[in-house]
Amino acid sequence: MRASLTLDLGPLPSSAHTLSDMGSSSKRRRLDVPTPAAAPTAAAMDKDGVRAAADAAAARANPYLTHSPAALGGGGSGAGTAADGILSGAGVLDNDKGNGFNALTGVKLSSRYWGILETRRKLPVHEARTELLAHLDDHQVLVLVGETGSGKTTQVPQFLVDAGFRVACTQPRRVAATSVAKRVAVEMDVQLGMEVGYAVRFDDCCGAKTVLKYLTDGMLLREAMSDPTLNSYDAIILDEAHERTLSTDVLMGLLKDVLRRRTDLKLIVMSATLDAGKFQEYFTGAPLMKVPGRVFPVSIRYTPRPVDNYVDAAVEQVVKIVADQPPGDVLVFLTGEEEIDEACRRIRDDIRYLPPPACNFPVAVLPLYASLPPREQAKVFDDPPRSRLPDGPVGRKIICATNVAETSLTIDGVVYVVDTGFSKQKVYNPRARVESLLVSPISRASAKQRAGRAGRTRPGTCYRLYTESAFASELKEATYPEILRSNLGNVVLQLKKLNVNDLVHFDFMDPPAPETLMRALELLNYLHALSDEGDLTKLGASMAELPLPPELSAALLASVELGVSGALLTIAAMLSSTANVFLRPKADRARADAARRRFEHTAGDHLTLLRTFNAYSALSSKDNARDRWCWDNYVNPRALQSATSVRAQLARVLSKLSDKPAGVDDSTLREAEYDDRVLKALLSGFFMQVAHRQAGKAGSGGGYLTVKDHQLVALHPGCGLTRSPDWVMYNEFVLTKRNFIRTVTEVRGPWLVELAPHYYDMTNFPEGAAKEDLKVLYRRHERKMARDKVERAEEEGRPRKDKGKGRKKHGSSSRA
DNA sequence: GAGCACTGC
Numbered sequence: 031m032r033a034s035l036t037l038d039l040g041p042l043p044s045s046a047h048t049l050s051d052m053g054s055s056s057k058r059r060r061l062d063v064p065t066p067a068a069a070p071t072a073a074a075m076d077k078d079g080v081r082a083a084a085d086a087a088a089a090r091a092n093p094y095l096t097h098s099p100a101a102l103g104g105g106g107s108g109a110g111t112a113a114d115g116i117l118s119g120a121g122v123l124d125n126d127k128g129n130g131f132n133a134l135t136g137v138k139l140s141s142r143y144w145g146i147l148e149t150r151r152k153l154p155v156h157e158a159r160t161e162l163l164a165h166l167d168d169h170q171v172l173v174l175v176g177e178t179g180s181g182k183t184t185q186v187p188q189f190l191v192d193a194g195f196r197v198a199c200t201q202p203r204r205v206a207a208t209s210v211a212k213r214v215a216v217e218m219d220v221q222l223g224m225e226v227g228y229a230v231r232f233d234d235c236c237g238a239k240t241v242l243k244y245l246t247d248g249m250l251l252r253e254a255m256s257d258p259t260l261n262s263y264d265a266i267i268l269d270e271a272h273e274r275t276l277s278t279d280v281l282m283g284l285l286k287d288v289l290r291r292r293t294d295l296k297l298i299v300m301s302a303t304l305d306a307g308k309f310q311e312y313f314t315g316a317p318l319m320k321v322p323g324r325v326f327p328v329s330i331r332y333t334p335r336p337v338d339n340y341v342d343a344a345v346e347q348v349v350k351i352v353a354d355q356p357p358g359d360v361l362v363f364l365t366g367e368e369e370i371d372e373a374c375r376r377i378r379d380d381i382r383y384l385p386p387p388a389c390n391f392p393v394a395v396l397p398l399y400a401s402l403p404p405r406e407q408a409k410v411f412d413d414p415p416r417s418r419l420p421d422g423p424v425g426r427k428i429i430c431a432t433n434v435a436e437t438s439l440t441i442d443g444v445v446y447v448v449d450t451g452f453s454k455q456k457v458y459n460p461r462a463r464v465e466s467l468l469v470s471p472i473s474r475a476s477a478k479q480r481a482g483r484a485g486r487t488r489p490g491t492c493y494r495l496y497t498e499s500a501f502a503s504e505l506k507e508a509t510y511p512e513i514l515r516s517n518l519g520n521v522v523l524q525l526k527k528l529n530v531n532d533l534v535h536f537d538f539m540d541p542p543a544p545e546t547l548m549r550a551l552e553l554l555n556y557l558h559a560l561s562d563e564g565d566l567t568k569l570g571a572s573m574a575e576l577p578l579p580p581e582l583s584a585a586l587l588a589s590v591e592l593g594v595s596g597a598l599l600t601i602a603a604m605l606s607s608t609a610n611v612f613l614r615p616k617a618d619r620a621r622a623d624a625a626r627r628r629f630e631h632t633a634g635d636h637l638t639l640l641r642t643f644n645a646y647s648a649l650s651s652k653d654n655a656r657d658r659w660c661w662d663n664y665v666n667p668r669a670l671q672s673a674t675s676v677r678a679q680l681a682r683v684l685s686k687l688s689d690k691p692a693g694v695d696d697s698t699l700r701e702a703e704y705d706d707r708v709l710k711a712l713l714s715g716f717f718m719q720v721a722h723r724q725a726g727k728a729g730s731g732g733g734y735l736t737v738k739d740h741q742l743v744a745l746h747p748g749c750g751l752t753r754s755p756d757w758v759m760y761n762e763f764v765l766t767k768r769n770f771i772r773t774v775t776e777v778r779g780p781w782l783v784e785l786a787p788h789y790y791d792m793t794n795f796p797e798g799a800a801k802e803d804l805k806v807l808y809r810r811h812e813r814k815m816a817r818d819k820v821e822r823a824e825e826e827g828r829p830r831k832d833k834g835k836g837r838k839k840h841g842s843s844s845r846a
Numbered sequence: 847g848a849g850c851a852c853t854g855c
Contacts, residue, residue: 203852231854248853256855277853366850400851433851454850467850512852520854577854610849676854683855747847766848 134191134218134225134241143219150217153181155321159189162319166190166265170289171297171316175306177323178482182300183269184214190265191218191225191242195296198260199267200247202275203438204230211235211244218242231577232675247277254281255527255574259288265296271309272301272475273437274511274540280521283537284528286313303475305508312539326485328447332498340450341369343495345376347448348428351493352381353388358445358490359414359427361435363480365454365469370397370430377428392417392425398439399432401609404668410441436479440486447484447492449477451505456515460545462741465517466765473509477501511540518542519580522550523559526566527574556718556789557584572687576680578602585715586680590688592707593696597640599684601712603677604639605761605773609669611642612748622664629663630750634758634775636712637705638750643677646670709759710785713777716759717786721771722800723756734758734771737790737800746772756803757782779803783811 132139150156155176165172176182183206187199201207211228220226227236229245236243245253247268254260266285271278285297299309299316310318337343344362351360364370374395381393392415398407415425429441433453453476454467472480477494484490494501513521522533530536533547554560557580559570566574573583582602589598604611614622629645631637642665649655660667681693699707713720721734721743733754734743745751746764751774761773782790783804792808795801 229855234855246853249855251853252855273852275852368848399849401849436851438851456850469850524854575855606854608849608852679855744847746849748849764849768847770848772849 132219135220137219139219142216146217150181150185153185154179154324155181155185158319158321159185162186162189163193165317165319166193166296166298169315169317170293170295171299171313173306173309173313173316173318174298174300174321175302175318176300176321177302177325179324180321182321183210184217186298186300187242187244187267188214188218190267190296190298195241195265196263197242197265197267198250198263199242199244199269200250200278200281201244202247202270202273202278204233204246205438206270207244207246207249208233208235214242214244232679247275247281251277251281251284251524252577254284255524258528259292260285260295261292264294265298267298267300269300270302271299272303272305272508274509274513276512276516276521279511279513279539280525282312282539284530286537303478303508305475308539325482326487326489328481328485328490328492330481331491331493332501333495334497336497336500337495340364340452340495341373344448344450345373345380347493347495348377349380349384351446351448352391352393352426352428353384355446355491357391357424357426358488359429359441359443360446360448361441361444361483362428362430362448363435363450363453364430364432365450365452366432367397367399367401370399370432373430377430387423391423393428394425395428396430398429398435400434400438407439410439414443435483436476441483442486444483444486445488445490447480447490449480449492449494451477451494451496451500455509456512458516458546460517460543460549462739463517463549464741464763464765471505473506474501475508477505513538513542514540516546518546518550519553522547523554523566523570523574523580526554526560527571531564553718554580556786557581557715559584575683575687577683578606578680581715581719582606583715585712586684587687588714589708589711590684590690590692592711593699594704594707594711595684595688595692596695597704597708598711599677599680599693600640600643600673601636601708602680603673604643604669606676607669607672609666609672610748611639611666611669613664613666615664618664625662625664626750631705632753633705633709635750635773636761636775637708639773640708643670643673647674709775709777710781712775713759713781714785716761717782717789719761719763719771720757720759720777720782722803723754723758725799735798735800736763736771738796740796740798741769743769743771745774746770748772749774751776779807780811783807 130139187197190197207228207230212222215222215226223235223237224239226242227240229236229249268278289295310316374397378395394415396410398410410429414427417423452469453472455470457468458465481492484492559573561567576583586598586602589595612626629638629642649659657667684692721736724733755776757777757779758774759777760771764770764772
């Protein structure tokens with residue numbers, strides 16, 4: 031087993047040792063496949079002139095290699111001809127056009143190619159090849175259902191390349207896009223980044239010759255912004271469409287429209303489960319194809335009665351498996367870190383007290399969740415522990431995991447799955463404008479996916495800690511698509527950028543609640559990204575270019591004017607990191623807290639993040655100096671590394687967007703003024719995320735009310751503020767056991783009035799202490815404005831001495 | 847007094 035993230039590529043041999051696995055599985059499920067054509071002899075390939083013939087064959091098979099305008103522009107006819115050619119030569123599946131040379135590159139095919147070709151031909155999806163290409167001759171859209179192990183992700187794109195299409199195949203995850211591309215490059219006997227490549231954020235491994243590109247769904251959406259009809263492709267494949275990610279859903283809506291405008295474009299929607307009928311219905315008239323998977327059977331056990339506490343039940347079930355069941359690893363699905371740590375501890379305790387021989391089995395109990403350091407994560411891929419005795423029993427791993435193990439990570443060797451039936455899921459409440467994580471029942475599709483994790487290497491068992499009737503009647507068919515559970519601010523901004531003007535009538539597969547769309551439009555209007563008529567403004571167009579939430583994009587763009595865009599780039603990058611910046615190992619809390627205090631800025635967390643990044647990046651990137659510094663200061667190196675690359679990307683985009691120099695701070699500013707400007711820039715984006723301290727409740731916990739919505743919130747325990755300022759701006763509203771605001775910084779009341787008078791509009795502001803305070807601030811602001819006016823009038827009466835420079839009014843945010 | 851999982855030219 032490899033100590034790395036493995037990917038669901040089906041039972042393909044990626045190295046010699048997995049070939050044996052393949053052997054056993056094909057014995058079990060013999061498929062009638064045509065014998066591969068015999069590899070051409072070396073003599074035939076060495077003949078003079080063969081190379082030229084190969085080039086000609088290549089040109090026929092792939093019109094894009096000829097670079098003729100007809101082939102590149104026309105797409106349709108060239109592709110059709112090539113597909114016909116493939117169909118007439120049924121049974122051929124390869125880049126070889128009969129002479130042993132690679133049709134794409136003209137280079138002699140390697141011996142490895144022929145070996146892999148043989149196994150490719152045994153994949154279930156190979157049977158579907160002719161039919162698939164025939165469907166694409168007659169239809170623009172095809173829905174393909176292929177279960178785990180069908181080989182659809184690696185093979186279907188190759189079918190299309192062989193037929194002459196330039197192909198984009200989307201994946202919901204980076205690892206999938208990169209590792210599948212690597213695998214397919216090997217299968218096609220080409221160099222990665224040449225004919226086959228991948229594109230994910232921060233990593234574009236493609237070139238002029240690329241005809242097959244694996245990319246994340248978000249990446250294709252980005253590409254659509256600069257190439258709205260996706261002219262670089264003749265065929266798009268949306269893989270893992272059943273996962274219904276935000277980006278896949280937006281792409282489906284867009285593609286529906288693009289397909290009308292580009293009748294030569296083909297789309298294949300690939301799904302692992304169910305829901306296929308829904309895709310077919312959505313893409314009216316699209317044929318549906320099904321390809322069997324290749325997995326081992328998993329028997330399902332339900333509890334006879336509902337369980338009171340699924341953690342107790344899970345622990346008990348694991349102990350029973352250890353006591354009674356033959357060797358094999360156990361995978362337990364729980365909802366979060368806290369639960370997992372508790373379950374691991376209890377399982378370790380309980381199996382110790384089992385009667386012999388069970389207590390003698392070597393067992394490793396391992397946690398697995400995304401925020402776990404990679405080294406700890408990698409342990410789940412290690413071999414199970416070995417017995418202390420030479421002839422002792424085989425050991426097993428027990429892995430307590432979150433949903434990471436459902437889609438992102440595949441652990442071979444798992445024979446038993448314990449499914450609690452719950453996971454934490456994002457939900458969005460448009461009324462409260464809050465995204466939160468709730469422990470919720472999973473769907474039947476999810477349950478099926480979890481069960482499948484037990485049948486990767488041999489037949490397995492899945493213990494569902496709920497009743498069969500609950501499965502049938504209480505679980506939803508499929509998980510709610512993400513688009514129905516998210517704040518759509520960014521989606522709406524992107525769609526506007528893609529010239530989708532009528533969002534209410536945009537053809538979403540599952541239309542979001544009108545209220546959610548209204549909230550998004552309202553947010554973007556307050557940020558001046560959309561005009562009152564709902565049209566994208568110039569500012570909005572710039573915001574759409576930045577890979578950030580709209581509030582942060584607005585803040586970053588405002589910072590250019592204020593001369594602090596260097597700082598805002600850093601803060602935006604630091605806020606983009608999902609990993610916790612400050613580590614607090616349980617054994618070392620006091621020292622970790624002391625280390626953090628050295629970076630803490632009295633104004634609050636945003637400036638603390640800025641300081642931390644500056645201290646880090648001042649160090650040399652050589653000799654592990656930065657990593658050592660992170661270790662000494664209890665700072666998470668992954669968070670800082672990721673912030674470094676995000677910052678670089680943002681800086682590139684920002685300087686393209688800005689006509690002024692961006693990314694460097696005004697060095698003439700004194701520290702206090704500098705800090706104020708940084709906070710003002712932030713507030714230009716986050717003026718809607720402000721809370722006001724409740725009178726007399728300072729320091730007592732839940733002491734803040736959010737402006738306008740009047741939600742009672744408390745500073746998150748991870749917040750660095752030691753005081754309770756009157757006004758704070760926050761990056762995130764977290765709803766867990768209580769309402770928390772996280773990443774919090776003090777702001778001054780007058781700034782609200784100055785920067786966002788359109789939001790802090792007293793004629794339309796809910797009654798309360800915040801409004802009373804604001805009224806006072808407005809009166810002061812008006813007096814000040816009046817004084818300024820008089821001063822300006824007086825100044826204009828006199829001849830000017832110091833022209834403009836230096837005396838410009840501070841906070842000159844022209845948009846406010 | 848607390849952190850499901852993904853992602854962005």
